Amino acid sequence: MLSEQSLELIDLVAQLGSFTAAATHLNKVPSAVSYAIKQIEDEIGVVLFERHHRSVSLTPAGVHFVEESRELLKSIFRLKRRTLQAANGWQPSLAIALDCVVRADRVAYLIRDFYQRFDDVELKIRKENFNGVWEALVNGRCDVAIGATSTIPVGGPFLSKSMGKVVWSLVMSPAHPLAHISEPITDQALLPYPAVCLSDTSWQFVPRSFAAAPNQRQIQVPDWVQAINVLRSGLGIGWVPRHLAKSFIESGSLIEKEMVSPLPASDCALLWNSRQQSPAQQWVLEYLGDGLQLRTHWID
Structure with missing residues (x-):
């Protein structure tokens, strides 16, 4: 079975154009590299390299194989990274619901600063009105809600921070x-x-x-x-x-x-799900600041 190490070896030989150069890079003897490449070719039933006197070059099938294997290696790398991130609380996206009462002109600044900080998390912004904000939080359509008004006895792991009152x-x-x-x-x-x-x-x-x-x-x-x-x-x-x-x-x-x-006047609050404490959510909560900053930026 093709392994990640096999794909990396073929890619290295393709870049260096020589079994000997690849062996030197890997601190191995050239015969070991040549034998490993031959085993891979036998496994897939295709010749990947044309052997010359002192070098090798990719066959047309080899060019295709290397192009596809590089994409596969990138996917393997992303899989490993995201699995490790998931183990540390990483989530692929963060959803924020904005109640209709908040100012819309702050959204662009939030998006800009979020994407400058996170290059591997998608930010999803949704507009909700009144009880729709609470429903979005309870049903998992959002992780954070800005500007929720009134109080619904939803229970659950939800925390809040006052934004003052809406007049x-x-x-x-x-x-x-x-x-x-x-x-x-x-x-x-x-x-x-x-x-x-x-x-x-x-x-x-x-x-x-x-x-x-x-x-x-x-x-x-x-x-x-x-x-x-x-x-x-x-x-x-x-x-x-x-x-x-x-x-x-x-x-x-x-x-x-x-x-x-x-x-x-209606009570207004920032709400979030305390069970979804991803790094992105924690950053957003810190970015939004205390009650005074929330009111100044989103209500006043």
Whole structure:
């Protein structure tokens, strides 16, 4: 049976072009190298080298064999390395879920710095909304979740780090009929107008939404970009994280209205599976920093 050592020997002879040179490199006698090569040729039933007076050269079959065997040697090397890495906690990929409330502009920096640090681990970024973040963590679709809101009693080996609270603003277009009401608005006053809400990405957990009032008609969209576009068009009203609505409020394309019963601020957290402590995950957790850094980079 062909061995790794056999493939390496053929590759060495092919590079040096001589049994004698290969023997010198291996601290062996030339006859031992010549005999080993002949055994390999007999095993596969193909002549790999043409013998000349003082050198050897690859036959066409030998050229093909060496090209294929070099790829095989690379695969063997990767197999050994990854097996050793797996024994030390290495994982081939790391999945991170981003809740809809976090700022998207930090993602590119995370990806850049991760790939500068790891050349053998794939980073998978997924967007989730509300309970979909918790479901992704529980079902193993992600290893780390940034910006999870509320609390679901999932149990299991999950750890968390507070990112502070997400403050919600009721916003609408300046052209919306409610925009001209000066006093604090009641829930009852919201009922005639559709509430723009994000769709919860959970398939198994009970979905959540931030409708402004019970039984209010909703316009469900996949993310805050779409939500803000719909709100600016005057098609509805909605609760938006204040840090995401701030620039639109300041520019005047959205206005914030005071409510008699405002939506409570939501706890926000970094979550991770403590059983998946790979070097890549540990690096990400250290990179994301403490609660203040998390809030500054992803919420504020």
